[in-house]
Amino acid sequence: MSEKINTYSLENVSKVIDDGGQRSILNNISLNISEGEFLGLRGKSGAGKSTLLNILGCIDNISSGKIYFEGKDISRYTKKEKILFIRKIGLIFQHFYLIEHFNVFENIALPLRLCGEKKAEIEKKVNLSLENVGLEPDKLRQLPKTLSGGEKQRVAIARAIVKSPKVILADEPTGSLDSENESIILDLLQKIHSDRQGVTVILVSHNPNVIEICSKVIELADGEIVQPFPNFADGGIVESIQK
Numbered sequence: 001m002s003e004k005i006n007t008y009s010l011e012n013v014s015k016v017i018d019d020g021g022q023r024s025i026l027n028n029i030s031l032n033i034s035e036g037e038f039l040g041l042r043g044k045s046g047a048g049k050s051t052l053l054n055i056l057g058c059i060d061n062i063s064s065g066k067i068y069f070e071g072k073d074i075s076r077y078t079k080k081e082k083i084l085f086i087r088k089i090g091l092i093f094q095h096f097y098l099i100e101h102f103n104v105f106e107n108i109a110l111p112l113r114l115c116g117e118k119k120a121e122i123e124k125k126v127n128l129s130l131e132n133v134g135l136e137p138d139k140l141r142q143l144p145k146t147l148s149g150g151e152k153q154r155v156a157i158a159r160a161i162v163k164s165p166k167v168i169l170a171d172e173p174t175g176s177l178d179s180e181n182e183s184i185i186l187d188l189l190q191k192i193h194s195d196r197q198g199v200t201v202i203l204v205s206h207n208p209n210v211i212e213i214c215s216k217v218i219e220l221a222d223g224e225i226v227q228p229f230p231n232f233a234d235g236g237i238v239e240s241i242q243k
Ligand SMILES: Nc1ncnc2c1ncn2[C@@H]1O[C@H](COP(=O)(O)OP(=O)(O)OP(=O)(O)O)[C@@H](O)[C@H]1O
Pocket: 017, 019, 025, 043, 044, 045, 046, 047, 048, 049, 050, 051, 052, 206
């Protein structure tokens, strides 16, 4: 039987920044993230959650250690491999990061256009993504400034899933929303995870209500993984919360 390859495998990942002096913001992080996992990263403000998520998305780089994606060391990627990797990742942020002068259709279509997809294919996928996040087609020609916060985040999620990514990285996806929209977005993330077989979701939040939807949780404190519960899986690194 062939051994299952982890989506991510981190070995002693550290990040040091220079903000007037050398400061370690991630310290010897080692963990495995399996395909299809719904992983939460929690911890207080400044714990290093966003830094770790950005590293997983190749938005930020590491000072030392190794990161393997589907078994391959990402520091050894060729330019072409890096582009292919980026296509497998869908990003969702607290502040949506929609392009304000693009309408909803253009925002969702952007990742596909960057991949050089054909017009008819783009049209089909954008419509499907919009439907998947529960927005009506009449929203497609609207600019982001005419949408509510919850609708903006749904558009951002539609943009994140339009390429059928293998990994979704969500950084405080409900951090700018009221409790009603928070619950809509959390339901949506759960639905995306259960409908899309094999998709790995990694969600960062300091909010316990948000983290509750994850099936595994890692807590970070001062750039290190802390182990808040007595029973550990994965060599003592990853805490599994049985729901
Ligand atoms: N580029 C940078 N330059 C200077 N300091 C940075 C940089 N990136 C992160 N930091 C610092 O690293 C630490 C971890 O930041 P990070 O944003 O990862 O934490 P976090 O757990 O996501 O916090 P929050 O919940 O407030 O977003 C903080 O002290 C932050 O100020």
